[in-house]
Amino acid sequence: MQAKNIIEVIVDVPTMQTDRPYDYSIPEDLKDLIQPGMRVQVPFGSRNLLGYVISDPKATTDFEGELKDITALLDDEPVLSPEMLALGKQIAAENFCFLVEAYHTMLPNLLKVDYDKYFLPTTSISYREHAQYFSDFNEISWAEAEEKGYLADLIKLKKDNKVSIDYRVEDRKRYKTEKWVQPLMGFDQLEDELQNVRKTAKKQLALVEVLMELDGKKVSAKYFEEFDIHMATLKAGAEKGWLSLFDQPVNRDPYANIVIEKSEKLQLQAQQERAFAAVKTAMDAQKDEVFLLQGVTGSGKTEVYLQLIQEALDKGQEAILLVPEISLTPQMVNRLKGRFGDMVAVLHSQLSTGEHFDEWRKLKNGQAKIAVGARSSIFAPLHNIGLIILDEEHETTYKQSDNPRYHAREVAKWRANKHGCPVILGSATPSLESRARAQNGVYTLLEMPERSNHQALPPVELIDMREEFRHKNYYQFSRKLRDEMQATMDRGEQVALMLNRRGYANFMQCRDCGYTFQCPNCDVSLTYHYHNKQLQCHYCGYNAARPQTCPQCGQTHLREFGTGTEKVEQEINELFPNKTVVRMDMDTTRRKGSHERMLKQIADKKADILLGTQMIAKGLDFPNITLVGIINADTSLYLPDFRAAERTFQLLTQMSGRAGRGDLSGQVLIQTYNPDHYALTLAQHHDYDTFYQTEMRYRKLNQYSPYFYTVRFTVSNFDDHTAMATAAKVAHMLREANVAGTKIIGPAQSTISRVNNQYYYQLLYQHRGNQAIHQVLQAIQDRAQNWSKDKIYVSIDVDPMTFM
Ligand SMILES: Nc1ncnc2c1ncn2[C@@H]1O[C@H](COP(=O)(O)OP(=O)(O)OP(=O)(O)O)[C@@H](O)[C@H]1O
Numbered sequence: 001m002q003a004k005n006i007i008e009v010i011v012d013v014p015t016m017q018t019d020r021p022y023d024y025s026i027p028e029d030l031k032d033l034i035q036p037g038m039r040v041q042v043p044f045g046s047r048n049l050l051g052y053v054i055s056d057p058k059a060t061t062d063f064e065g066e067l068k069d070i071t072a073l074l075d076d077e078p079v080l081s082p083e084m085l086a087l088g089k090q091i092a093a094e095n096f097c098f099l100v101e102a103y104h105t106m107l108p109n110l111l112k113v114d115y116d117k118y119f120l121p122t123t124s125i126s127y128r129e130h131a132q133y134f135s136d137f138n139e140i141s142w143a144e145a146e147e148k149g150y151l152a153d154l155i156k157l158k159k160d161n162k163v164s165i166d167y168r169v170e171d172r173k174r175y176k177t178e179k180w181v182q183p184l185m186g187f188d189q190l191e192d193e194l195q196n197v198r199k200t201a202k203k204q205l206a207l208v209e210v211l212m213e214l215d216g217k218k219v220s221a222k223y224f225e226e227f228d229i230h231m232a233t234l235k236a237g238a239e240k241g242w243l244s245l246f247d248q249p250v251n252r253d254p255y256a257n258i259v260i261e262k263s264e265k266l267q268l269q270a271q272q273e274r275a276f277a278a279v280k281t282a283m284d285a286q287k288d289e290v291f292l293l294q295g296v297t298g299s300g301k302t303e304v305y306l307q308l309i310q311e312a313l314d315k316g317q318e319a320i321l322l323v324p325e326i327s328l329t330p331q332m333v334n335r336l337k338g339r340f341g342d343m344v345a346v347l348h349s350q351l352s353t354g355e356h357f358d359e360w361r362k363l364k365n366g367q368a369k370i371a372v373g374a375r376s377s378i379f380a381p382l383h384n385i386g387l388i389i390l391d392e393e394h395e396t397t398y399k400q401s402d403n404p405r406y407h408a409r410e411v412a413k414w415r416a417n418k419h420g421c422p423v424i425l426g427s428a429t430p431s432l433e434s435r436a437r438a439q440n441g442v443y444t445l446l447e448m449p450e451r452s453n454h455q456a457l458p459p460v461e462l463i464d465m466r467e468e469f470r471h472k473n474y475y476q477f478s479r480k481l482r483d484e485m486q487a488t489m490d491r492g493e494q495v496a497l498m499l500n501r502r503g504y505a506n507f508m509q510c511r512d513c514g515y516t517f518q519c520p521n522c523d524v525s526l527t528y529h530y531h532n533k534q535l536q537c538h539y540c541g542y543n544a545a546r547p548q549t550c551p552q553c554g555q556t557h558l559r560e561f562g563t564g565t566e567k568v569e570q571e572i573n574e575l576f577p578n579k580t581v582v583r584m585d586m587d588t589t590r591r592k593g594s595h596e597r598m599l600k601q602i603a604d605k606k607a608d609i610l611l612g613t614q615m616i617a618k619g620l621d622f623p624n625i626t627l628v629g630i631i632n633a634d635t636s637l638y639l640p641d642f643r644a645a646e647r648t649f650q651l652l653t654q655m656s657g658r659a660g661r662g663d664l665s666g667q668v669l670i671q672t673y674n675p676d677h678y679a680l681t682l683a684q685h686h687d688y689d690t691f692y693q694t695e696m697r698y699r700k701l702n703q704y705s706p707y708f709y710t711v712r713f714t715v716s717n718f719d720d721h722t723a724m725a726t727a728a729k730v731a732h733m734l735r736e737a738n739v740a741g742t743k744i745i746g747p748a749q750s751t752i753s754r755v756n757n758q759y760y761y762q763l764l765y766q767h768r769g770n771q772a773i774h775q776v777l778q779a780i781q782d783r784a785q786n787w788s789k790d791k792i793y794v795s796i797d798v799d800p801m802t803f804m
């Protein structure tokens with residue numbers, strides 16, 4: 001029998017040509033160690049790259065030529081389980097991305113290695129050049145070359161083949177360590193030592209005493225701090241042979257210093273009990289049933305989740321709870337940690353890579369059993385999942401907008417099937433797709449129509465802003481909203497104000513000639529930022545100081561237009577000078593912990609008004625907020641997206657749901673220029689069912705989801721005409737394929753037709769789920785392989801969530 005010393009590796013080169021396994025031979029010393037799912041370093045062309053082992057060792061290869069050896073093994077145990085290896089293949093196939101991209105997405109960033117580049121002299125280099133750039137060494141790192149200003153020269157030498165570049169994989173330091181102390185002497189010996197220490201060396205005396213008490217036990221160096229003994233003294237103790245210091249790996253716990261109140265199980269109400277029982281039945285039967293839990297805002301969905309998670313734990317199983325990034329508020333985390341303590345691992349984008357890795361590792365080694373987090377937490381490395389929950393299932397952020405363009409809901413169903421466990425999709429305003437599936441019996445519908453405080457949902461009033469204009473009120477605030485804010489705050493209650501910012505920004509215009517400031521690289525207006533007085537491009541990052549004169553006419557009457565949170569804040573300060581505002585938006589919450597601090601100000605009633613963007617519409621549960629105001633309901637209504645009405649309805653309903661959640665009753669005021677639009681009038685009456693029916697009719701008429709599936713092709717190139725011509729070729733291929741029941745829309749310029757000097761065209765392909773579609777898409781993907789050599793990029797987005 002031949003020795004099995006060949007394995008298949010997926011290499012970290014995300015291009016179409018390399019999107020397949022490569023065979024490598026296993027060097028003798030790694031033979032017993034290597035397993036599928038481990039990361040390795042492999043030679044590839046002239047480089048050394050990261051790769052994922054995806055097969056068991058095998059005896060033969062189809063490759064004709066000599067196989068190269070694996071250079072290094074990077075893991076001591078697989079980072080991808082067999083389940084994950086299979087899931088990656090599924091994701092790559094369904095979303096037209098590269099396998100290596102799928103695997104990268106599943107793992108914490110810390111496991112994605114850095115590449116370090118080195119310049120090496122070749123035999124053609126002259127003695128003088130060698131001496132100049134390498135002195136006595138035979139390599140120089142890219143970073144060092146950059147620092148010394150050699151980079152341009154070395155790149156030139158590379159062109160003349162006088163130096164070569166070597167790529168090396170640098171695995172980052174994975175474990176955080178902490179100094180620990182191992183006492184080296186017993187009680188009696190230490191007692192003798194005590195006699196030898198000078199009586200004035202107070203710290204050393206104290207150290208010996210503490211060591212005597214420890215009686216040989218290892219402790220963290222931190223332990224000594226409470227005796228005022230610090231590192232210098234410990235080091236002195238080590239020199240005297242009393243103790244040794246060593247590095248102990250520790251978990252970085254982002255929540256370590258936060259005191260969390262314990263929460264007790266609540267007595268479930270009847271509607272909660274029914275939902276709970278239905279899901280528990282599926283859990284007991286190990287059935288991968290999908291439930292749509294449709295419960296109005298404040299109906300107590302979260303409590304149902306918590307009690308079902310407890311069920312999973314009781315069975316010795318694990319659970320995943322996905323929430324949109326923006327509702328990963330400290331409130332939510334506290335509710336979970338309060339109930340389940342250290343069993344919870346929280347994964348979100350504000351963690352450092354190290355913290356993120358440690359949370360991931362806790363799940364992998366079983367220290368934690370509940371994964372809570374945003375989209376990518378669906379890949380939590382759990383072994384025996386008993387329940388998967390997607391809260392706010394309608395949120396579009398559950399679908400990744402870059403490769404791999406997976407939807408967490410689809411991944412959840414795939415994993416549930418493997419683990420034999422149910423999935424809960426929870427929402428007050430389910431996506432039309434999910435609700436339609438529940439209607440057809442594909443999902444099981446569970447409804448919770450009542451608020452748990454037994455109060456009615458708050459009354460909602462629409463305020464026609466055109467009227468305000470007619471009355472010469474040019475503020476962002478209608479008279480009614482101003483009056484109600486005053487009255488609410490007079491009663492000692494709080495106000496939440498939301499600014500609907502989607503697709504909207506502040507821009508600057510010349511009042512004399514109408515000139516608007518555009519990004520030089522993109523076809524968008526620059527956004528004006530008040531705090532640093534800069535014009536910025538939100539697409540490419542371009543920025544410039546606020547100009548004093550108009551570049552077109554030379555006049556100085558420049559004016560900022562639009563409603564930004566900063567501008568509204570200014571107006572609030574003008575209208576209510578004695579009140580405190582907390583402003584939450586992308587700018588104010590970037591810093592770690594800022595979220596927490598702001599919400600605490602509201603919870604502690606240190607602020608009267610919470611002003612924010614979409615990010616405050618979800619999950620917040622503050623009983624003293626009784627007035628909700630929506631400054632501009634309409635901005636999301638006329639986006640070039642067939643889901644515009646659905647998004648608007650959902651957002652208004654969610655935000656309205658923040659009012660009157662405690663014993664005090666609430667009210668909601670929505671300012672709009674479209675008071676007759678059905679998305680607004682139905683949100684006003686909390687009427688999801690009628691909205692669903694109305695919107696479904698519109699979707700059917702226009703052949704949109706959920707009646708039709710959509711595929712979006714985006715073609716880009718630095719040349720406008722080439723991009724357009726390629727988009728036309730894609731359209732041609734689709735037409736040629738001639739699959740029954742399909743429709744092609746476009747090609748047309750993308751909404752933002754130029755970003756970073758690349759021109760964008762898009763094409764929509766509508767179909768009815770016909771099997772033949774996949775082949776057509778695959779054929780286009782294959783063609784795109786050739787185009788990509790000419791820097792023409794085609795991306796395929798299956799079931800896109802955005803059309804911008
Ligand atoms: N069985 C119960 N008994 C008493 N209070 C409850 C019960 N269930 C939930 N609550 C309380 O009702 C309030 C709303 O519950 P929760 O936040 O879970 O609702 P939700 O449906 O998740 O809301 P939203 O979708 O608006 O975020 C909370 O303050 C919660 O503590």
Ligand SMILES: [Zn+2]
Nearest residue numbers: 510513550553
């Ligand atoms: Zn001008």
Ligand SMILES: [Zn+2]
Nearest residue numbers: 519522537540
């Ligand atoms: Zn730009």
